[in-house]
Structures are given as C-alpha cells and as structure tokens.
Amino acid sequence: MAKIHCGNASLPSCLITFIFLQFLPHGNGKADFSVLGPPGPLLAIVGQDKSLPCKLSPNISAEGMELKWYRDHLFSVVHMYKNGEDVYEEQMEEYQGRTTFIRDHIARGEATVTIHNITTFDNGTYHCLFKEHTSHSEATLWLKVAGLGSVPRIQVADTQDKGTWADCTSAGWFPEPQVEWRDLRGQMMPAMTHFLVSATTGLLTVMSRVVLQDKAVEGLTCSISNPLLPERKVVAHHLAAPLFRRFLSMEWRPVLPLILIALGLATVALVCVFGKHTREEPKTCVEKEAEDEDGVSPSLDPDTSSPKLMVSEDQKNVRRLLFEQDLPPSSRRFDQDPCVLAQEQFWAGRYYWEVEVGDRKAWILGVCLESLGREGRIPKSPKHGLWAVEFYKKKFWALTYPRTRLSPPQPFRLVGVLLDCDAGEISFYNVTCGSLVYKFSGLAFSGPLKPFFCLWTHDPRPLTLCSVVTETQDTEPSGGP
Ligand SMILES: *[C@@H]1O[C@H](CO)[C@@H](O)[C@H](O)[C@H]1NC(C)=O
Numbered sequence: 001m002a003k004i005h006c007g008n009a010s011l012p013s014c015l016i017t018f019i020f021l022q023f024l025p026h027g028n029g030k031a032d033f034s035v036l037g038p039p040g041p042l043l044a045i046v047g048q049d050k051s052l053p054c055k056l057s058p059n060i061s062a063e064g065m066e067l068k069w070y071r072d073h074l075f076s077v078v079h080m081y082k083n084g085e086d087v088y089e090e091q092m093e094e095y096q097g098r099t100t101f102i103r104d105h106i107a108r109g110e111a112t113v114t115i116h117n118i119t120t121f122d123n124g125t126y127h128c129l130f131k132e133h134t135s136h137s138e139a140t141l142w143l144k145v146a147g148l149g150s151v152p153r154i155q156v157a158d159t160q161d162k163g164t165w166a167d168c169t170s171a172g173w174f175p176e177p178q179v180e181w182r183d184l185r186g187q188m189m190p191a192m193t194h195f196l197v198s199a200t201t202g203l204l205t206v207m208s209r210v211v212l213q214d215k216a217v218e219g220l221t222c223s224i225s226n227p228l229l230p231e232r233k234v235v236a237h238h239l240a241a242p243l244f245r246r247f248l249s250m251e252w253r254p255v256l257p258l259i260l261i262a263l264g265l266a267t268v269a270l271v272c273v274f275g276k277h278t279r280e281e282p283k284t285c286v287e288k289e290a291e292d293e294d295g296v297s298p299s300l301d302p303d304t305s306s307p308k309l310m311v312s313e314d315q316k317n318v319r320r321l322l323f324e325q326d327l328p329p330s331s332r333r334f335d336q337d338p339c340v341l342a343q344e345q346f347w348a349g350r351y352y353w354e355v356e357v358g359d360r361k362a363w364i365l366g367v368c369l370e371s372l373g374r375e376g377r378i379p380k381s382p383k384h385g386l387w388a389v390e391f392y393k394k395k396f397w398a399l400t401y402p403r404t405r406l407s408p409p410q411p412f413r414l415v416g417v418l419l420d421c422d423a424g425e426i427s428f429y430n431v432t433c434g435s436l437v438y439k440f441s442g443l444a445f446s447g448p449l450k451p452f453f454c455l456w457t458h459d460p461r462p463l464t465l466c467s468v469v470t471e472t473q474d475t476e477p478s479g480g481p
C-alpha cells in the first residue's frame with residue numbers, strides 16, 4: 001500500500017519511508033504535545049527512594065494516554081500505565097515490586113514513577129514515553145546512583161620482618177570513592193588502594209594500606225568520600241591508653257579536649273577514654289608494661305548474638321533485653337546462653353582491646369575458639385576452647401577448670417584483654433589502674449580465636465568495646481629497617 005503514495009520517488013527512498021512508517025508505535029507519530037523531564041541528572045542514594053517526574057507541555061491531561069518509563073530499549077520497562085491502570089506484564093524483573101506510579105496531577109499532564117530501595121543497577125538513563133492514538137513523545141532522564149559506605153575501620157599490623165602497616169576498610173560505596181590518609185601533622189600519606197565489587201549488590205568495598213615508618217600510628221586518619229556526595233567518612237587511629245594517662249597527669253589537661261577534637265576521635269573512644277580518666281587515679285596500681293602489640297577495636301557480630309541480646313548498629317556495644325527477640329534460627333547463634341562473639345578472629349600475633357563493663361552486675365569476657373558450639377548451655381573452660389574471666393554476684397572468677405576465685409583490689413570498670421597468640425597467653429587487666437588481674441598461659445588452639453562476651457542478669461547496662469592503640473613510642477622496631 002505504501003508504494004502507491006510514493007509517486008515519482010525513486011525506489012530506495014520509497015522503501016526507507018515504508019520501513020520508517022512500520023516502526024513507529026502508531027500512525028505518523030507527529031505529536032501535538034511534548035514531554036519534559038528534569039533538566040539535569042538526578043541523584044539517588046542506595047537504599048532510598050527516587051522519583052522520576054515527567055510532564056506534558058502544554059499541560060493537557062494525560063489520563064487517557066499510555067505512559068511508559070523504560071531504560072535503554074522500549075522493552076526494558078520500568079513501569080507502565082495504560083487505560084487508567086498500572087500494567088505489570090512487561091515490567092523488568094529488576095523493578096518488580098519496586099515501583100509506584102503517582103498520578104495525582106495527571107489531569108494537568110504530570111506523572112511520576114518512584115523507584116524504591118535504589119540499587120546500583122538503577123544507575124543510568126531512563127525515558128518516559130507518553131502516547132495517545134497517533135501521537136507520542138518522550139523525555140530522557142539520568143539517574144546517578146551514589147552509595148555512602150560504612151564508617152571505615154583501621155587495623156594496624158606489626159610484623160617482625162615485613163614492617164608495620166595500617167589497613168583501612170569500608171564497604172558499601174558507589175561509584176568508586178576517594179581515599180585519603182593523613183598523619184598526625186595532617187600530611188597526606190601515599191597508600192595502596194583496591195576496590196572489590198560485590199557480585200550481588202554492585203557496591204564497592206575499599207581496602208587501603210599505608211606502610212608506616214617508625215610505627216607512627218598516633219593521629220593517623222583514613223577518610224573516604226564519594227565524589228557525588230558532600231559527606232565524608234573518617235576514622236582516626238588514636239593514642240594509646242597508657243599515653244593518655246601520662247598526658248592527663250601533666251599540664252595538658254586543659255587543652256586535651258582540643259587535642260582530641262583535632263585528632264578526630266570517634267565518639268565511642270571519647271566516651272571510653274574520658275569515662276575512665278575522669279575518675280580518681282589510683283597510685284598504688286602497677287602500670288601495664290608498654291609492649292609491642294596491636295591495639296584493636298573488635299566489632300560485635302550480630303549473627304552470633306543470642307536472641308536475649310541487642311547489638312548496637314555500630315556493633316560496638318551490646319545490651320541485655322528483657323524479652324527475647326524473634327530471630328531466625330542459625331547454627332552461628334548462641335541459642336541459650338546470652339553470649340555474642342566479635343567479628344575479628346586471631347591466629348597469630350599480639351592483640352589488645354578494651355571493654356567498658358561500667359557498673360554492670362554480671363558479665364563474662366575473653367576469647368574462644370571460632371569452632372565453639374553455640375547450642376544449649378556452653379561449658380565455659382579452657383578444655384572446651386574458652387578462656388575468660390567472669391563477674392557474677394559481686395565475685396570475680398577466672399574460668400579455669402575448676403574456677404579460680406580472684407580478688408582484684410578494685411572493681412573493674414574497664415577491662416583490658418591482651419591476647420598473645422604466639423606465646424599462647426591471654427591476660428586480663430584492670431585498666432582503671434593498669435594492673436594485671438589474671439593470665440592464662442599455654443593456650444592450646446588449632447583454629448582461630450574470637451573475642452567472646454556474655455551478659456548475665458537482666459541488668460540493662462551495656463558492655464562497650466573501646467578503640468585503642470597501644471603505645472609504640474617506647475619500643476624500637478625489632479628487626480625492621
Ligand atoms: C496549565 O498552565 C497554565 C499556564 O501555564 C495555567 O494557567 C493552567 O492553570 C494550567 N492548567 C492546569 C490544569 O494546571
């Protein structure tokens with residue numbers, strides 16, 4: 001039929017016209033309206049919702065039209081609206097259950113598709129097509145997806161032969177973030193940075209490492225930022241507890257808050273450190289010797305947590321609940337004892353961490369084998385792979401077999417745990433006065449060890465994991481360059 005209208009036109013151009021006509025959605029495609037979208041790219045945050053608005057010009061009603069939001073091709077449908085209702089048959093799997101069509105102002109030609117729970121997949125180009133009888137028109141929209149990652153974590157490793165380095169890790173970034181290390185003086189430090197892409201979420205995990213000369217870990221900061229967002233995630237590695245003690249006993253006291261702010265210390269650290277140093281400073285205690293271990297700040301692993309406990313969002317504190325939570329059963333979880341493990345695991349090396357127990361009436365803390373059974377009542381002794389101390393009914397115990405009654409000169413508020421995997425020892429300190437309370441020796445373990453915590457009684461007060469770095473100024477690198 002098309003050929004008849006060709007008149008004297010040459011055959012090829014006639015064919016082209018024919019093909020062109022066949023591929024338009026309906027009729028001649030000449031629209032007496034146009035569609036407008038947002039002029040520039042839209043910023044969408046992973047996990048949040050984002051609206052993709054389009055409107056007709058002139059502002060005629062779109063009620064009777066067929067409206068389609070799609071990605072690269074007409075058949076990659078995000079959302080479709082036809083004959084006054086949502087049509088889901090052609091919707092891409094990725095958008096199923098994730099879109100809402102907003103038609104409040106459809107009478108004046110405005111319609112919006114909201115995408116819920118934005119993912120990295122949603123980054124890119126969209127079109128909104130408005131079609132009526134023989135007319136159609138569309139607008140193009142650009143969505144820039146941004147993911148703001150977790151607060152970074154710094155871990156310092158110190159080896160005899162390969163030197164000292166600090167690793168900064170953080171997950172949940174998109175697109176590739178910028179990583180910046182600075183030392184105590186605020187000088188930028190060269191680092192090696194890698195990104196790992198999650199196959200399921202498309203989000204990036206950052207792993208960045210700086211090699212440290214002369215073990216200068218004090219005041220080290222790692223800051224990560226998304227080029228699309230103004231926020232920054234910063235973490236600082238801060239001074240050792242013993243060093244603070246010295247600071248505080250000198251004329252530094254008035255300026256300390258400024259120093260702390262300057263160092264950008266994490267809130268948890270502030271609470272912990274201040275909590276312990278504003279109390280009276282006993283003079284009878286023996287200081288824990290400055291040694292060559294890595295200060296670590298373990299994070300609790302909610303997947304191992306008993307339903308009786310609640311781990312905070314930052315995974316730095318845990319409290320006892322009045323009623324059990326309804327959690328899916330898991331072989332990783334303590335089902336009866338009110339206990340939880342940390343995420344970190346240790347095979348070799350020396351590590352030190354501090355736990356604020358405050359005035360809590362009952363607790364256990366120590367380390368256990370990663371393979372410790374989690375079902376039923378846990379036998380708590382070294383021969384079952386658990387090395388810990390306990391406070392219960394105003395009495396302290398080392399959980400040896402049989403138990404050993406301890407009589408520390410002062411109550412614990414802050415407990416220091418020093419794990420020396422190489423020597424097979426774990427020591428518990430009363431940090432308030434720096435005294436050693438108990439040391440297990442001859443730890444026999446064939447698998448990784450994890451920090452272990454239990455909260456007996458319904459005391460609502462939490463256990464809090466503090467950030468610490470041990471003092472390194474007094475120790476010379478042993479064997480390093
Ligand atoms: C359409 O736009 C005109 C002017 O831009 C305005 O006066 C009119 O109220 C609008 N109509 C509707 C239905 O919003």
Ligand SMILES: *[C@@H]1O[C@H](CO)[C@@H](O)[C@H](O)[C@H]1NC(C)=O
Binds near residue numbers: 047201
């Ligand atoms: C959002 O998407 C993520 C990843 O696809 C998923 O794990 C999460 O459960 C979703 N959240 C909601 C509230 O639907």
Ligand SMILES: *[C@@H]1O[C@H](CO)[C@@H](O)[C@H](O)[C@H]1NC(C)=O
Binds near residue numbers: 124144145175
């Ligand atoms: C995300 O989409 C925008 C266009 O909306 C594009 O310019 C950018 O390259 C995309 N980013 C990634 C990481 O794919």
